[in-house]
Amino acid sequence: MSRKDPRATPASTGAGRRLPLLMALACGVSVANVYFPQALTPLVARGFGIAPATAAVVATVTQLGYAAGLFLLVPLGDRLPRRPLITGLLTLTGLALLAAGLAPASGLLLAAGGVVGAATVVPQLLLPMAAGLVEPDRRGSVIGTLQAGLIGGILLARTFGGVLGEHLGWRAPYLIAAALTVLLAVVLGRALPGTAPAAQGRYPSLLADTLRLLRDERQLRRSVFFQVTLFGGFSAAWTALALLITGPRYDLGTQTVGLLALIGAGSMFCAPAAGRWVDRLGADRVNLWCLLAALAAAAVLTAGLLGGATGLVGLAVGLLLLDVAVQCGQVANQARIFALRPEARSRLNTGYMTCAFLGGSAGSWLGARAYATLGWGAVCALVGLAGLVALATYAVGGRGRYGARSDRSQPVTAAR
Template identity: 35%
Template sequence: MLASTTAAQPARATMTPLLTLLFAIAGGIAVGNLYWSQPLLAVIAEDFGVTETSAGLLVTVTQLGYATGILLIVPLGDTLNRRKLIPAAMFLSAVALVGAALSPSYPLLMTALLALGLATTAGQMITPLVGDLAAPEQRGRVVGTVVSGMLSGILLSRALSGLIADVLGWRGVFCVAALAAVVMAVCMRRGIPEEPARPGVPYGHLLWSIYDSVRTHAVVRGTLLLGACVFAVFSMFWTALTFLLSSAPYNYSLAQIGLVGLAGLAGAAAAKNAGRLHDGGLSVKAQGVALVVTLGSLGLAGAGAHSIVVILIAVVVLDGAIQTINVLNQLRLLNLDAERRSRINSAFVTSNFIGGAIGSALAGAVWPVAGWTGVMAVAAGMIGIACVVWIARRQTFEVSAG
């Protein structure tokens, strides 16, 4: 039996517009920490005298730390006091960022970024907290707004990183990020409402119950598979887009590619609106429409490889559709079991992470053989799989939404 959604709810909703804004900004700053280093790899490689391939491992270790933290730290949000846990994680991320800024060698920088990945989990503890604090009729809108903030943080961190580095150097980027993390840690410590005491759960059982939730509930398995397929397409598209724009006829610089990426802010706006669709009882239908729109945008992108206008339109449409699917997936899972929200969210983010890694690998493998059109065709096939999952699990999704 699924636990009642209202079992662990506070007596009344404590989410206000100001608190929603605070959580959205904090989530954006927290998750954005994963992406500060991406535009800096060439400069870091030159500074430490390593190859750009070796510098690329900095992104890998940050993501590995993040994946580990999602599995081992985020579930603690179901038992520990999040008014202390979330600010502590943000403060630790600031410590890791300062360590990165002061690193005298490449191995120490890699160690600092591994620690940063582990601490960046604060963002994924905020979403279940919002699910607990928000009233059922406002949950979709509020969660959509917070996720919108996270998406904006990802895009803006990539774009701002290069601009800050031009003025302060790559070490200055990490210093600025550390300052932002400290400020938000203080704001979150003051802003998060007091929580009622919750029963303790042995750590081993806490981790086991993540698997148990996936094994027990068909709606979880279906949602994770759907999310992994869609996130694979998202990662495939953006990886291949970098290849496309850095080659003829575009030959864009990294800064120019970053500016193109800002078109993805449309996805953040879509995420906010997707929450309202959930609140209106249109979650499952909206996902079906978004899957079709995603398929169409891939076809448009594949046909318009030589037109930056067409590519920008495809970016806006695809990002908006995929983020709509992503938010509605997350809301479906947040409504399942109030006592396991953090653990189920851990499974969701881990599944998306695996899908994203598969998507990046597929893009790298297909591009040399079939180019942009080939990658878009493979991505369309992946959306086809997602459509099959949606059709097969639609009734289950409808029941959980109701």
């Protein structure tokens, strides 16, 4: 890319302070569509007359759709202009949310949920875009800002879904989310700068590059493993939480799940700080803190077995710790991978996020089964085991500022 191209340099894109904030808001609104169904599981079960564990499949299918979209669609961010790609995907998401909200049967809801998940990959196009719009010494901070938006969307989504679902029925969150998503498409279509594609390869080559990067980049695999384990435990806990809160031990409504998520939203204030710590201390140091926080969360979450007010306080504290661990770890991991190959940031992010959400989908499935078979204690043990496995990997792996030299810029030859 020529330095004379007006779209080639960070300064020329207008990526000051306001644009990252708008991109962070867009990340939060769009990613919420993957997560608010988790709080609706009991309501969907009653609405269609199916078992809660069966209704939980809606959340799992949405996450699987998201993983598929990450692998199949995010690499296009290196090949196509991102602005029309982002607005087109948001429009498709809005239509799928509308279909889900009007679904007359659980099968159609599952199908629409899969499309919602696949199209809701906009945050993972915005993150590498933002990384290319700023100077390297601001990259961690800007990633932290967008990650704060993601955290807010992930956690407040459960409040949004739980509260609206409790008062207006499970269809209302889908219909309102559809309107918000289409509005977001219009706003971003006007606000995002034009960017030139970084790669000229054909679509099959882009997909193949994602697999080659996973094979060749040790630090990418390291980031993947950290996020797969912690995000798997995170998804297990949140999927099982709705079953615990609405079950016989607490016998409360989905609104309580939403309120617990609102407490956990405090972790969004940690992400920008995590980005600054990555810029100063390196990604590995932040990863270590996050792994230790996840282990502490697993222990504190066992207080949920006590029931009553004491149990709710323990759940709130444990979930906050777990949210901080996962989201700040995400900042560190993405700062590490975006420093590897600037011309392949979307493909690096594709490999990373696809694996992460496959881990999250597995965690949702395991969490629901562990709770149904052995109860909440088994879910806490699952979270603790994930943290221990990640900590063992950290102990034997190599370390550095970003886990790799940040000035590496070898091209991905297959995409040329």
